Amino acid sequence: MSERAGVLIVGGGIVGTALAWALAERGVSGVVVVDLDLAGVYASSELNAGGARATWWQPVNVETCRLTLDFFRAHAVEFGFREHGYLWLYEDEALFATARAKRTLQNAAGLGVELLAPSEVRARFPILDRGLERLIGATFSPRDGLVNPNAVRAWFRSRARERGVVFRDRDYVTGVHTERVTGQGGRLRRVAALDVVRVKRGGAGDPSGTLREILTTHRVPAGAVAGEERVACEVVVNCLGAWSSLLMAKLGVPDVTEPVRRQLSLVDVHREDLAPGVALERLGMIVLASGLYFHPEGAHVLAGYSTPDEAPGYDFDYDGGEFFESEIWPRLAERSSSFERCGHVRGWAGLYDVTPDRSGIAGAVRGFANLFEARSFTGRGVMQSYGIARAMAGLVATGRFEEVDLSPLARDRFDEPARWVKEDLHI
Numbered sequence: 476m477s478e479r480a481g482v483l484i485v486g487g488g489i490v491g492t493a494l495a496w497a498l499a500e501r502g503v504s505g506v507v508v509v510d511l512d513l514a515g516v517y518a519s520s521e522l523n524a525g526g527a528r529a530t531w532w533q534p535v536n537v538e539t540c541r542l543t544l545d546f547f548r549a550h551a552v553e554f555g556f557r558e559h560g561y562l563w564l565y566e567d568e569a570l571f572a573t574a575r576a577k578r579t580l581q582n583a584a585g586l587g588v589e590l591l592a593p594s595e596v597r598a599r600f601p602i603l604d605r606g607l608e609r610l611i612g613a614t615f616s617p618r619d620g621l622v623n624p625n626a627v628r629a630w631f632r633s634r635a636r637e638r639g640v641v642f643r644d645r646d647y648v649t650g651v652h653t654e655r656v657t658g659q660g661g662r663l664r665r666v667a668a669l670d671v672v673r674v675k676r677g678g679a680g681d682p683s684g685t686l687r688e689i690l691t692t693h694r695v696p697a698g699a700v701a702g703e704e705r706v707a708c709e710v711v712v713n714c715l716g717a718w719s720s721l722l723m724a725k726l727g728v729p730d731v732t733e734p735v736r737r738q739l740s741l742v743d744v745h746r747e748d749l750a751p752g753v754a755l756e757r758l759g760m761i762v763l764a765s766g767l768y769f770h771p772e773g774a775h776v777l778a779g780y781s782t783p784d785e786a787p788g789y790d791f792d793y794d795g796g797e798f799f800e801s802e803i804w805p806r807l808a809e810r811s812s813s814f815e816r817c818g819h820v821r822g823w824a825g826l827y828d829v830t831p832d833r834s835g836i837a838g839a840v841r842g843f844a845n846l847f848e849a850r851s852f853t854g855r856g857v858m859q860s861y862g863i864a865r866a867m868a869g870l871v872a873t874g875r876f877e878e879v880d881l882s883p884l885a886r887d888r889f890d891e892p893a894r895w896v897k898e899d900l901h902i
């Protein structure tokens with residue numbers, strides 16, 4: 476069987492779904508989103524920490540995130556957006572000096588970032604009652620906050636569907652077909668069609684392990700195939716997150732990104748242990764100088780820490796109590812007596828797609844007439860989703876970025892280190 480799509484978006488995580496919505500919103504028809512797993516059991520969009528901030532060091536990241544924050548704020552109730560800020564603690568003089576200098580850029584974008592002395596941190600955040608003697612200072616960005624990424628993605632998806640976007644669940648792209656064309660850039664290739672395998676439906680949460688097997692080995696077991704087809708397309712957009720490089724490899728495009736595991740633990744805090752004046756529910760994200768970050772999550776606290784020696788790979792195994800006890804608990808207790816007796820509830824692991832400069836990749840793929848990419852947003856895909864989608868929809872529809880210029884995020888920047896969009900506050 477063969478099908479035809481106008482704009483074929485490969486990957487229906489928050490980025491692909493936001494783009495589908497933004498295209499449909501501006502009247503582009505024939506948009507189809509293909510994803511192995513629209514429920515997102517292994518998608519980063521379902522496994523992240525829900526942090527949303529615009530306080531970055533690079534203008535393109537500040538701007539895309541600020542647009543996204545404005546969007547979250549306009550839908551605060553629907554998206555569970557809590558504008559409770561990000562508090563970032565510093566013990567390193569050089570890092571803090573840069574953070575101070577970057578306030579100019581951030582506050583020009585209306586972010587109102589404050590500098591806090593250690594005594595102010597203690598007074599305003601009584602939960603941080605330990606280790607303040609090592610603190611040099613902190614920044615507090617009141618417009619940042621916490622969001623429910625599942626609610627955001629569901630919103631994009633339902634609005635996109637209303638405007639005619641087709642979401643194909645359980646469809647896995649296995650191959651690509653290209654042809655030579657002559658365009659404005661001379662001889663180019665165009666993606667003519669994708670091979671798509673329909674994967675059999677398993678039970679909720681993938682008990683058979685088929686999805687996980689496919690997403691970690693990149694092969695579809697013969698017994699899992701329910702059908703195959705070739706889908707012809709006018710335009711293709713790679714929104715595959717941590718799997719993006721696999722599609723680029725099929726197209727013969729060298730890639731620079733790596734999937735890296737990130738783990739999060741849900742922490743049980745004894746209410747009677749909370750230091751006087753601590754109201755967990757009013758806290759936003761707190762980033763400790765050790766790199767550990769945490770925020771309230773329902774009745775618990777969600778805490779993450781990126782182990783620096785994590786090897787790249789498609790690894791979804793959470794290290795459980797061992798991770799909590801060696802990486803999470805000591806860093807929390809070092810800063811707060813409220814966490815002295817905290818307990819481990821559970822946790823999970825998901826993937827960051829990491830680029831050499833820790834910024835995402837967005838734009839048209841050089842050498843192709845109809846191939847685009849919006850991907851590899853490391854730990855920033857949720858908070859950048861709306862801004863990236865609006866800009867990319869302009870590019871796909873008219874050939875120009877709209878609302879925000881994403882040209883700094885072109886993949887060919889990696890050819891010249893001077894053009895890298897380096898982000899250091901990467902957690």
Ligand SMILES: Cc1cc2nc3c(=O)[nH]c(=O)nc-3n(C[C@H](O)[C@H](O)[C@H](O)COP(=O)(O)OP(=O)(O)OC[C@H]3O[C@@H](n4cnc5c(N)ncnc54)[C@H](O)[C@@H]3O)c2cc1C
Nearest residue numbers: 488489490511519520523524526648716825855856857858
């Ligand atoms: C632990 C953790 C914490 C994070 N915290 C934050 C945070 O606080 N704030 C923030 O903004 N970001 C955070 N991130 C990053 C953020 O989650 C990602 O940047 C974002 O979700 C990426 O979205 P995406 O749509 O590009 O990719 P994904 O959501 O990963 O979607 C990619 C999709 O591609 C599908 N797929 C793969 N291969 C194929 C194929 N061949 N054919 C069809 N479909 C395929 C997958 O099923 C998947 O659904 C975090 C990530 C992790 C792992």
